[in-house]
Amino acid sequence: MAKLVEMPKLSPTMEEGQIAAWHVREGDTIDVDDLLAEVETDKATMEFRSFDRGVLLKILSRDGAIVRLGDPVAIIGEAGEDIAPLVAAARSGGGDVAVAVPDALSSTSPPSPPAPDAPATSGAAPSGRRPPPAAEAARDASAAPVAASVDATGRVKASPYVRKLAREKDLDLRTVAGTGPGGRIIARDVEALPAAPTPPAAAATTAAGVPLPHAGRGHPARSNGVEPPEIVPLTMMRKTIARRLTESKQTVPHFYLTIDVDAGPLFDLRRRLNADLADLDPPQKVSFNDFVIKAVAVAITRAPAVNATFTETALVYHRRVDISVAVAVDDGLVTPVVRDADRKSLLAINAEVADLAARARAKRLTPEEMSDGTFSVSNLGMFGIDAFAAVINPPEGAILAVGGIRSEPVVVAGAVVPGRRMSMTLSCDHRVVDGAVGATFLAELRRLLEHPTQILAF
């Protein structure tokens, strides 16, 4: 008996997943726990293993497709079974989530002619009858970027008949304002809308095979003198970055404290230490970033108020020092966590960060390895950045942005001499970390970095 294979929940916060790569082909025999595909979730690339045994009869969601939790991705059964009804069932429900197209596109779109009877505004309704749909406004994504019918999770509220009409006319319901109860999109909201000019089958696809709803709809290159932009569908990671950082900047009141540390002693100590470590078998070495992570962790034990989280009802002071380390990867960044960094040696931190970063770049981190940090460190020194300010990684209360070590003239005892400086900026959530608290932490951090043998002692 053939059955639909559905997108499973692969991380605690997963709502949809992108098929990174299928590891089986149609016709393959599958056993329980066989690797079916790799799925990119909001957190990481996860292994999607089979719960069933049988023959993979059909793949419903290609590589690159974004699929909602519980929606079908494949059909498994016995060889030769008639799967037409299941395919039909899979097509009528769910399936791939359409890929959103950036608003920037609308500026290059030729304006469509207004509907003959489209009202100039959607203002007051004549008595006894609700206003007719503002058809053009609904079609124009820039005029109505997100309709009220889209709830916080992105689900569109629409009647079944409206969904059928949308399939037939190839309408994007996310751009339609609903006038039914609770903002439900009802028939009269879409009946006046014109069908999209070309059927979805003719729409262009990206290299990954993801359909682009607006591409190929009367946009020949340079038709209006503008080269059409390259459209890159959002990856799960990019969506997560966009959502979390927007939430942080919009809801967390940031303020910034900057110090410039005398990095001379640290520079010298690291050189001496690495020279000694080079004699080990195998040779070892530590980075400035390892010193910074360790120094931050020790400074937190001395100024623990900075290791905190704001909640609506209480301030949460963490008793563990788990440092989130920002790691750049090909198409974004992730923040794996070094647990109990205050109690780990420099070499242990070095090895752990190297392992986490390598697996981050290979998208092999588990969600747990990226969760529950208490304080973040972001170091762009190796990219030639002198100083910058970072966006707080909620629910953490602060993040330290670390610049590179600069060789520059400094004043020592009234004389200008060659020296080394290192700038760092603490971004604080003012709801839980006040200016004096942040300053106390930075003073401890400066003391450690400017007298770095202390760091070796912990």
Add this chain to the structure above:
Amino acid sequence: MTEMRFREAVRAAMAEEMERDPDVFVMGEEVAQYQGAYKVTEGLLDRFGDKRVIDTPIAEAGFAGMGIGAAMVGLRPIVEFMTWNFSGVAFDQILNNAAKLRQMSGGQLEVPIVFRGPNASARQVGSQHSHAMEHFYAHIPGLKVVAPATCADAKGLLKTAIRDDNPVVYLESETLYSLKGDVPDDTDFTVPFGRGTVVRPGRDVTIISYSRIVHVALEAAETLSREGIEAEVIDLRSLRPLDEDLIVSSVAKTHRAVVAYEGWPYGGVGAEVVDRIQRLAFDELDAPVLRVTTLDYPMPYNAALEAHCIPQAPRIVAAAKTVSYRE
């Protein structure tokens, strides 16, 4: 065509089938000497004699069972309940004998019987005499249940019921007996089971009904039309089997539906219709399907309260507007 009253159409069906088939006979309380409690069987005793028009004691379980036994041995009884309320006394005979014997005998027995009589509310007959019994009987596999709203259907459906080799529950209405309408004279005119009819075409909302409430639905449709909503009114006629195709094709046109009928809101024929719509026409729905039913109380005797409980046109109008997202 002859214009006649609903009760005359029922009588004509019985008389024609009794002429056609000597195995057909009628029995029940007051059907013979008294000429029928509602005069449905008036004249039949004189015409067919007391072997085929039989007065029974006030003992529904007894004469229902006797009818079932007669049907088992080859006769085709028409059992009249003075009202369907009293069929409760005979419920075991209908549930456990009429509906079961064909299956339990492996097809060796047939029970070609018709149970008929007035159903649902009349005027101020109180809580025990106002029941819409179709909801109980339509639940039972092995029974067919029909409920005509017009004089022509009253005749055509009863003739089909008498000719059917299965037990049929045929529901009349006391307040429809005086309704006048044109009825075909053809003695082979029948109305098939499982086929509803569109009694008023419309494009905006489908009102599905049967029996007396069809007339209330038509009244509501007139009101709606004056407000710019064109309702399509469907008379189901046959409750089991149910005309799914007609329901689905109408909802596919209007995308909105109201089911209006007598009977309490919990479960029942209307809930069954809603099930078919959501299951077979899900992609056509623009609004949740609403039901207009008897209110969820034992029927009050007081005339004003009774009118409040029974489905009236304004409630159907309001439901049709709700599913049309108007007001």
